[in-house]
Amino acid sequence: MQINDELMQKSERTVLGLQQMYLDAGYAPYRMSKFEEYDLYADNKDFLISDNVITFTDTSGRLMALKPDVTLSIVKNLGDRPDEVQKVFYRENVYRVSRGTGSYKEMLQAGLECIGKVGRAELLEVIRLAAQSLAQISARSVLALSSLDVIEEAMAGETNAAEARGRVFSALGDRNYSALRSVCSEYGFSSESAELLCALAEVHGTVSETLPTLRSLFADSSCASLGAFILTLDSIAESEFSAAVDVDFSVVCDPGYYCGIVFKGYVHGIPDAVLSGGQYDRLMHRMQRRSRAVGFAVYADMLERIGDGGEEQGRLPGDYLNIALPKGRLGEKIYAMFARAGYECPSICEQNRKLFFENPEKHVRYFWVKPSDVAIYVERGAADIGVCGKDILAEYEPDVYELLDTGEGRCRMAVAGPRDFSYTPGTTLRVATKFSSVAKRYYLSRGIDIDIIHLNGSIEIAPLLGLSDVIVDIVETGATLRENDLEVKQEIFDISARLIANKSAYKFGREAIDDIIAKLSEMTREKRNEK
Template sequence: MNKVLAGGSRDEFGERLKQKQKITSLISNVLNEKGFMPINTPFIEKESTFEQYRDQNIFHLYDQAGDNLILRPDLTLPVARFLSSHQQENDMSQLYYIGDVFRRTDYLSGEYNQETQAGIELIGDDSFEAEIQALDIMLNFAKKFNITDVQVVLSDARLIDIILDTLQLDGELHRALKRAIEQKNVSEFEKLRAEIVDFPEFLNEWPLSYGEDGENVMWQLQHMTAVATITQGWLRLANHAHQYYPNVKVTVDLAAASPQPYYTGTIIRGFIPTLGRYLFSGGRYDRLLENFQKKLLPAVGIGLNIETIQADWEQSAYDLTTSQPIVMVLGKGRVEKDVRPLLKAAGIDTTPLDNPERKLIFDTADGRYRFILVKPNDVVKYLDRGIGDVGIVGSDTIAEQRQSHYDVLDLKTGRAQFVVAAPADFQLNLQRRQRIATKYPKVATKYFTDRGEDVALIKLEGSVELGPLTGLADAIIDITQTGNTLRENHLQVHDIVGEVSTHMLVRAGALLRYQTELTQVIQNLTKLLKEATNK
């Protein structure tokens, strides 16, 4: 019998499972007393139920009839499906669920793909009282579970579009700027902002407008009627939290992306700084049934992560009281050496890296930073697991990996180009399918797909230049800086695929946990990069 579990799965038993049962029992009892109706939907759903679900990392299955199925990655859309197929005597409903969701992770990443969520859905209520009620329930649970450092972060699915609409941008620029803001991509935002005449000065650092910085910008938006309506709602939520939960900090994120396309208004998240992760997340979605029937139904829903509650309980008193360093994960070798002077100029003490010898972990004397040196392909994994807060690695490495962290800055070191290279007589548009050797199959696939070309890719780990020389391939996609290696192997550049340089990634939780410090570093780096460009 094979005893090995499927990748990303786990057995639960003993005290930890008893603990989870205790948590879910308390949640059920509280919500039953409040008059909420429990609902349980199946693990397996029709793929069509999740047509508007943004995350594509889901498990796909087939039933006996060959129909496409998935393991549910979300519990809100199954509730919407249920509501669309069951006639309700009263549109006003209060539902709650407790169940597992499944999201596909990278193979051997060390991440679990199954987690338990509890959540509430306030159906049919279009008043702002629903947002207040939902937040109150979540903060009440945090209090009952003795989670003392939860921080409420408010945003709105409409905000960025409303502000950009006032700038009267063309469609493509609007979309590109919104994408840069949501991804907190400061480098891309700076480039796009420069194209806009009379861009509002108070929004010059829009991607970093979260926390206290977000609140400062928020007050300057009051002249916009629609935005004023949004901020007035935030103030109502903040006042409620301060009145009934005085120890809870409330802040805003003016650059937040909507969690899913069906969100239409206020977004409410509960963040635990010591963990660097969210306890609860949700908000308003008044197009809940749009995917199932013409009738639209206002709703507010919030999900509560059970594993986060357990993780908070497992924290020691040391974790809660001791200041933790910001962990920077650097690609070993050229990436680390090239970026070190830039980090030092931005105010980070890089002295521990001056004489690394055989060490791989380095702490600054003041305890503010910890540096970890890893192979470039491992940088993102350290951020995925919450071990690293900031990752610095080449964009070539990032392009080949699934990563959900903020690509904040192009540090402009290690600059090179992705190119198509081949012998001089190479022609892509032949009747014979061309063979392309590369270390970068994702980059190559996107390039040829965008061109509408059908090629056969050959993944190589060694010197890809050997491909055309030995007859293994007709051409290659590879990185070049000077072109010397290509010329030495009698290859020519036939096209430029894209630019390569070192980038700075920041884990979403780290931006909130170390807001002041990381914002200052990003601002310092942005200034240094501008000065270098203008020289």
């Protein structure tokens, strides 16, 4: 019987092709139940994309869960054979909370796992299949990879490495170079470790482009993991799929589960990674397995959004760089910086009702949005880059790159309250704020129990009317506080306008975005020097 593939969704047709590819590569199909005992996921929540799991009690009284992940089930059920190589692929539905809707969704996922006696040959095969999977999805794709072992060894000799680890990985994942330098300084990292970490953070490009830099770093350091990583990259450089692979140390995964090489796959026009994987020997160890393992998953639910684009990988000459600017005085200052950098757009200053403002020569397109919405436009890929305050980034924690502190709009996030108020330890502190997440994290770190009163405006009036004890809000000059017998009690962090980028858009428009960063960086340096 011949099947009419027009009856299938695009994602289903793509997954069918991937299954055939994995079968041809010697991987066996693996089927599993839709359910697992809940304890499997409760014990490994940090490994899951979302820790929200649908549970139910079966007829024997066991607490069960609809499967939110495939890898955990395969590791649990496949059997531990460290002297053999077991290769399986799957096509399964998983059940997770959708980031877009905030509700549970059934999602199609395809992928493969190589478990057991995994060496460099098996690792290279999985990387090749990941790159070929992306190529089958779209010609305009890239597989970005890094090495967690290199990052961890760069910190290994530092006294406070364990405490700083999370912040180092977070700064690398955000491409936030200034935050990375601050962490190294705050935790007293040696100059050798700090310089190596900062140098790795700036490594981004094809394998052939980055190998000379990595070899130079290896020659100047004692990092054995970097040498091993270079050997793997040498093998990739000699392969037929090398042009599809980038080295990018912003690709990080939870080091409690992953180790060695990790990677993510991006497709032009899709704002999130459509493929994710790597070596997960530490997960195997946590599950009392002696085998090594490497694998990846393709998130098929994202594939419906792929259009019929061109065949050329990367940024096309006719592409516009979409730039989201915050409405108001801050946005006007930011646009002036872009204009001085050579990205002017005269129509943006005209009295008109246009929604978009384009410069065809520079291939840039501007649009104004509410300041608190800039990060949403960038994270979801409607804008490639944008500028928003650190307060917004801290509150909503969008999955974006934080590329540059522009120095504009400087102020601070602070706790403020009546002059005569003093907190009594052991009591519940009432906190009025529109930055609820910031307040919760701040007081959790101090071990203080709080009652959050979320307000959208007129925050300063809350303690004066007895609605709250203190507020957490933005303070610029402090004049409003002083005029109402309020004062800053604690400063939480400094705020300024940051240039952010969508992670996928940066992969395909890196040269154009880096050019903007370089020119804006020069302006911020000149401004600092003038002071």
